[in-house]
Amino acid sequence: QVQLVESGGGLVQPGGSLRLSCAVSGFTLDYYAIGWFRQAPGKEREGVSCISSSDGSTYYADSVKGRFTVSRDNAKNTVYLQMNSLEPEDTAVYYCAMDLGYCGVYYSDYERYDYWAQGTQVTVSS
Numbered sequence: 874q875v876q877l878v879e880s881g882g883g884l885v886q887p888g889g890s891l892r893l894s895c896a897v898s899g900f901t902l903d904y905y906a907i908g909w910f911r912q913a914p915g916k917e918r919e920g921v922s923c924i925s926s927s928d929g930s931t932y933y934a935d936s937v938k939g940r941f942t943v944s945r946d947n948a949k950n951t952v953y954l955q956m957n958s959l960e961p962e963d964t965a966v967y968y969c970a971m972d973l974g975y976c977g978v979y980y981s982d983y984e985r986y987d988y989w990a991q992g993t994q995v996t997v998s999s
Contacts, residue, residue: 875899875988879969882993885959889997893954895969895990903927906972907952908980909943911965911995920981921967924952932980937963959997966992 881893895907908923922943923932931943942955952969970986979985 877969877971877988877990879990879993882967882995884996886999887960887997889959890957891959891995893967893993895952897950897971904974906974906976908970908972908986909954910968910970910983913965918983922954923976923980925975930976932976961997963995964997965995967995968992
């Protein structure tokens, strides 16, 4: 049974940093994509980033480009989202999700993802 477990959320001041982790277990496929999404109260779910396990190709939303970095450790089946220069607008519940394929330009289409983590709250506030 595929399982995604997130960790690393919390409260941080504007300009600070957090690193989210997404540990994946229960599968044997070599090719998958991990997408990161966030949803703030009253707003639609937003695709933030994505990384493909096979070649490490990455995608970022314009709102986080240059501040967030997604990476993977295939040996640990874990994907990370390093978030720097955080802004109050980054406050949301963050989710990682897995698609059995590649990221591609449509990585932000959340309906294509098959498995989801439980979500973790990120709050940016002074």
